[in-house]
Amino acid sequence: MELYNGRPETTEGRLPREVRTYDYLDNLGIEYMRTDHERADNMEACNKIDAVLGVIICKNLFLCNRQKTAFYLLMMPGDKKFKTKELSAQINSARLSFAEPEDMLKYLDIEPGAVSIMGLMNDKDKQVKLLIDEDVLEGEFIGCHPCVCTSSLKIRTKDIIEKYLPATGHDFVTVHLVGED
Numbered sequence: 001m002e003l004y005n006g007r008p009e010t011t012e013g014r015l016p017r018e019v020r021t022y023d024y025l026d027n028l029g030i031e032y033m034r035t036d037h038e039r040a041d042n043m044e045a046c047n048k049i050d051a052v053l054g055v056i057i058c059k060n061l062f063l064c065n066r067q068k069t070a071f072y073l074l075m076m077p078g079d080k081k082f083k084t085k086e087l088s089a090q091i092n093s094a095r096l097s098f099a100e101p102e103d104m105l106k107y108l109d110i111e112p113g114a115v116s117i118m119g120l121m122n123d124k125d126k127q128v129k130l131l132i133d134e135d136v137l138e139g140e141f142i143g144c145h146p147c148v149c150t151s152s153l154k155i156r157t158k159d160i161i162e163k164y165l166p167a168t169g170h171d172f173v174t175v176h177l178v179g180e181d
Helices: 016-027 043-053 084-091 101-108 117-122 134-138 157-168
Strands: 032-036 059-064 071-076 128-133 141-144 151-156 172-175
Touching (some): 016 117, 043 141, 043 151, 059 101, 071 117, 071 134, 084 128, 084 172, 101 117, 117 128, 117 141, 117 157, 134 157, 141 157
Parallel strands (some): 128 172
Antiparallel strands (some): 032 151, 059 071, 141 151
16 A cells, blocks of 8 residues: 555546545645555454554444434544444434445445545535544544545545535534443
8 A cells, every 4th residue: 555645646447426525625625645455344454554544544433313314424533432322412312323324325425334524525415413522633634535445535634624524514513432341
């Protein structure tokens, strides 16, 4: 794996959703580093990607309430354990569970394994609420996928908060996850 500045030289063989991500970031003037890799199916593969990027890629969970009337994208450090009860209490939403792959595609134009804050650019109707663990906000950079699981990006946290999110029309709620047993 190599680290590159910005978008690939050619978009041949890349999915439209990935190319749209690069276009979106470039149009906003957001600088990013990129690495291309095989699909990361385990923590060992993720750790190798993290080492190339020099940042820990966030764990991104796409959640919903039992009635499927509220959808959430949770960004949290990869080393924290997710506890439904802990988050539910903070956002006043009982019975959180993982959303279906069809919902990921419908709202974020993302498939399982590629869930990322970059998908919010596809949520034109603002159906997804963004939740960010406070520890993620403390980092200088955020690692995420460009809507596909075969590339990863390193972007300044400040650019995500001050440029990217306002452009998508999304705000976020800061949550505090302990994630311990």
